[in-house]
Amino acid sequence: MKDGVFYGRGINELKDECPELYDLVESMSDVLYTGKSLDYKTQKLIAIAIEASKLNENGTRKQMVSSMDELGATKEEIMDVLRVVLLTCGVPAFNNGVRILNSI
Amino acid sequence: MKDGVFYGRGINELKDECPELYDLVESMSDVLYTGKSLDYKTQKLIAIAIEASKLNENGTRKQMVSSMDELGATKEEIMDVLRVVLLTCGVPAFNNGVRILNSI
């Protein structure tokens, strides 16, 4: 599964009890993060934007961390993602995103 | 303003009545779509993702159209954006995004 870091306490615990769900999430991650035109890193930056726009604290942090650790995304690139969040979602979502980024 | 196509019936009518609001939106668009690391097209793809994740029919269509017309984004690239929407927002948001893309 490409998105290993993302699935912390939640999905990893499914492996034994609900293997069909674990496998499905793995398939989703594999198929959906294999774009035809966009590379994986661009898709991860998009995932950061979506999680930040939903004010999902855990999801935003996990996507930021995994994009930096696995794919070498820089803080500057993530700030450029958050610029779009400010434009399309307003100050509070942007503020949350900046706070999370600065805490990593 | 970089995002000319985006502001249709709403914001364009502000020019005369509330010029300070029109100017502010213009500043927001100029500053925020000027990334330090990501190019404008990548930022527009991020904006498509956010609008699709919010199920914003008008916003999704406008962002798709302007990214294709102004910046040469391809349907294949937008499908790769929608893959991330499927992963992070589920089937209905993805379905809406595909329907809008196919109608352009």
Place this chain on the structure above:
Amino acid sequence: MKDGVFYGRGINELKDECPELYDLVESMSDVLYTGKSLDYKTQKLIAIAIEASKLNENGTRKQMVSSMDELGATKEEIMDVLRVVLLTCGVPAFNNGVRILNSI
């Protein structure tokens, strides 16, 4: 019920089939639109803001119309509501709100 204009095709049809639901919504409207400190008009402006922030096309229009027709809210006041929507929810929600306001 204070909010008569709001309940168009949906809730008004409940009167015969589900009178207990109709009565409940009526109670909700009566109790909740009777503030101790804020007047009804200010509460209606708040309701416009919430509906606009949710991108609820029908709800935003109904709240705008009823605040103008029943309570004499002005377009200028509603624009001041939408300023807060721009600050807290970004350009697309603001754009939708302005478009709806201009169409009334």
Place this chain on the structure above:
Amino acid sequence: MKDGVFYGRGINELKDECPELYDLVESMSDVLYTGKSLDYKTQKLIAIAIEASKLNENGTRKQMVSSMDELGATKEEIMDVLRVVLLTCGVPAFNNGVRILNSI
């Protein structure tokens, strides 16, 4: 795919261009609508609730129609779903849900 009615103009058009996405959505529908304890009809009622809570007009209608046509859900059962929407999401989402239900 269990959820045949749901995928209208969007996902059905993927069959030729992006068969791997069509297959993935099909797998998702098959695995996720096969509960261990809850039957398919209860799961579809849950899907109605989620779509209504998101104010997703198309998604709510499709889920209502398919639960009635395929699984014999009654209007009364769907009204009981919408009662929970009123409790947890307020009057506008409830009003939209009732309006859609009454239009089917």
Place this chain on the structure above:
Amino acid sequence: MKDGVFYGRGINELKDECPELYDLVESMSDVLYTGKSLDYKTQKLIAIAIEASKLNENGTRKQMVSSMDELGATKEEIMDVLRVVLLTCGVPAFNNGVRILNSI
């Protein structure tokens, strides 16, 4: 009020200061959790789904706990609810829901 567990620090403190609000929430809970066709437990499972889809950490936990304690809902049933959340809201909302369920 049927939903006693749900109202923790928030609503219970209203009893003295705003009895009319406390009574209203009690009426809402009583009327809305008394379905004509669906039983209370099914309605509570629907409430879990809605709270999980909104990424409401407190609300999701409270609804899960009260459905298990008061109504004997099983973890397996709640996992079947979360399957629908995965289908309709994507991996992050599902992941949050599983994490909360596993922590109970």
Place this chain on the structure above:
Amino acid sequence: MKDGVFYGRGINELKDECPELYDLVESMSDVLYTGKSLDYKTQKLIAIAIEASKLNENGTRKQMVSSMDELGATKEEIMDVLRVVLLTCGVPAFNNGVRILNSI
């Protein structure tokens, strides 16, 4: 910037690294909180409503605190804001809002 209290750990850290973003948020706050008809305090109450409706814990608290500290908003006024949240967003968002208000 009018909204000084609002920008805690997030935006204040931008001053050195991204001064153009800090200045933009400052302009947004200045222009948007300067209504033509509504006063600043009414606009802040609207901001509380929007943040509470989004279940944004941090944002709701900050808006409540700054409206009380800077503008003398009372708990009773904020409860009247939360009444509209109960009507338009349901019990969980109201419950969260009351809990936050009571903790200040």
